[in-house]
Amino acid sequence: MKFIIIDNRSGKHRSFTANGLLIGLTVAGLIGMPSVAGYLAYRHGVGEAGLTGEMVGKWRDVLKEQQRDIEHAQRNARENLEASALRLAKLQARIVRLDALGERLTTVAKLDEGEFDFSQPPGLGGPEMPYEDEAYTPTDYLRVLNQLAEDIDSREEQLGVLETLLVNRKIQGDVFIAGRPIKKGWMSSRFGLRNDPITGKRAWHNGIDFAGNEGDPVVTVAAGVVVYSGLRIGYGQMVELNHGGGYATRYGHHKKLNVQVGDIVKKGQVVGLMGSSGRATGPHVHFEVFKNGRVVDPSSYIHRASR
Numbered sequence: 001m002k003f004i005i006i007d008n009r010s011g012k013h014r015s016f017t018a019n020g021l022l023i024g025l026t027v028a029g030l031i032g033m034p035s036v037a038g039y040l041a042y043r044h045g046v047g048e049a050g051l052t053g054e055m056v057g058k059w060r061d062v063l064k065e066q067q068r069d070i071e072h073a074q075r076n077a078r079e080n081l082e083a084s085a086l087r088l089a090k091l092q093a094r095i096v097r098l099d100a101l102g103e104r105l106t107t108v109a110k111l112d113e114g115e116f117d118f119s120q121p122p123g124l125g126g127p128e129m130p131y132e133d134e135a136y137t138p139t140d141y142l143r144v145l146n147q148l149a150e151d152i153d154s155r156e157e158q159l160g161v162l163e164t165l166l167v168n169r170k171i172q173g174d175v176f177i178a179g180r181p182i183k184k185g186w187m188s189s190r191f192g193l194r195n196d197p198i199t200g201k202r203a204w205h206n207g208i209d210f211a212g213n214e215g216d217p218v219v220t221v222a223a224g225v226v227v228y229s230g231l232r233i234g235y236g237q238m239v240e241l242n243h244g245g246g247y248a249t250r251y252g253h254h255k256k257l258n259v260q261v262g263d264i265v266k267k268g269q270v271v272g273l274m275g276s277s278g279r280a281t282g283p284h285v286h287f288e289v290f291k292n293g294r295v296v297d298p299s300s301y302i303h304r305a306s307r
Helices: 020-047 053-108 138-175
Strands: 002-006 013-017 186-189 192-195 202-205 208-211 217-219 224-232 236-244 247-257 270-274 284-291 294-296
Touching (some): 236 270
Antiparallel strands (some): 186 208, 247 270, 284 294
């Protein structure tokens, strides 16, 4: 620290620098001077009368009481710090859970990864505006912690409700029948009356045929449970899925099946490879849609957008 001394008469000044140790000794001396002065004054006042055992005992009692007060204050401060540290640790753990939940919601909602990055702290700033107020007390500190805990409670509840809504929406979107059962290929036969490809006679066709190359993947148009996987007359190697809500789909004429009864499949999952098993003239997949046990035209489901 640098000190400057100015002479009022001459206007001259002198400066010198004091290190931390010198400053500390100076401050200690200034603080200790009243005590030393008081002690000397007391010795001077009582020196002639002499010290008695009773007076020494009273001083000892006063010192012990002051020591107890100091220990009590230290103990309270230590307990408050420990309680605050524990409270902060719990809040930090809950914030970590909120970050994880936020990342999960970002994935479920299919948000842009750069839009909400929960691994980075949010940007803060602005010009500093000095504000003079009363000293920040432990009571204020605890009040802020309590308010933070209440805010976290509220955010957890709101995010929980939002997660439930998004997950339900995703489930509904997954079981929503939409799209084609192939990744590549073309429609070779429509739903309804047609000329039978084998006999040439007019016959009813319960589904839509998609032709392609042998071994091309056959995919589900909605999530569901496999209720049939195996050979069936006319269908060859066939898979049937139950999607809930009264809906079911069938995929026929596989070369190979990739699923078994009881399997839970996702939307777009490969259930088999395209083939010409059963009653078929070439590699294709015969696709059917059922609603409440009755076959319906798959066209409206093929051309509608996924949720």
